[in-house]
Amino acid sequence: MKIALFTDLARSAFRRPVTERYPFEKRPAPPLYRGQVSWTAEGCTGCMLCVKDCPAEAIDFFTLDKANKRFVFRYHTDRCTFCGQCAYSCRFSCITLDDEAWELAGGDRAAFVVTYGRPEDIARVELEELPATGA
Numbered sequence: 001m002k003i004a005l006f007t008d009l010a011r012s013a014f015r016r017p018v019t020e021r022y023p024f025e026k027r028p029a030p031p032l033y034r035g036q037v038s039w040t041a042e043g044c045t046g047c048m049l050c051v052k053d054c055p056a057e058a059i060d061f062f063t064l065d066k067a068n069k070r071f072v073f074r075y076h077t078d079r080c081t082f083c084g085q086c087a088y089s090c091r092f093s094c095i096t097l098d099d100e101a102w103e104l105a106g107g108d109r110a111a112f113v114v115t116y117g118r119p120e121d122i123a124r125v126e127l128e129e130l131p132a133t134g135a
């Protein structure tokens, strides 16, 4: 019994560890992995289907000027269930779930709110504390 134990120990001492050296070495996420939501204004019509279909109320949408496509998209990572419904519902491919943004642990909840849009539009939404469209 003891001999078997020491043989095992000796063998293990010279074997490469099977565990990964995270966070120093990272494997790429599997294809189609659903990470953090990202949004682009290009193609967005302001239809708000993404907001209506989100089961977690994780998206606030601000329509500043629909004719000129001035929108702000505020995403609450801390509420998101990563279901992918918003990307599925958007007919204009404005939303993707980023397979590189998956390390989402943190101690500050405010850091999980991500706001997309033109900087001047985001500033207006924040300074004037505008309510989300349809809220």
Ligand code: SF4
Pocket (backbone or CB within 6 Å): 043, 044, 045, 046, 047, 048, 049, 050, 051, 089, 090, 091, 092, 093, 094, 095
């Ligand atoms: S569903 Fe797509 S097009 Fe409609 S508001 Fe959302 S991002 Fe824009």
Ligand code: SF4
Pocket (backbone or CB within 6 Å): 037, 053, 054, 055, 056, 057, 058, 059, 079, 080, 081, 082, 083, 084, 085, 086, 087
């Ligand atoms: S992935 Fe799901 S929960 Fe997250 S914002 Fe999109 S619809 Fe909402």
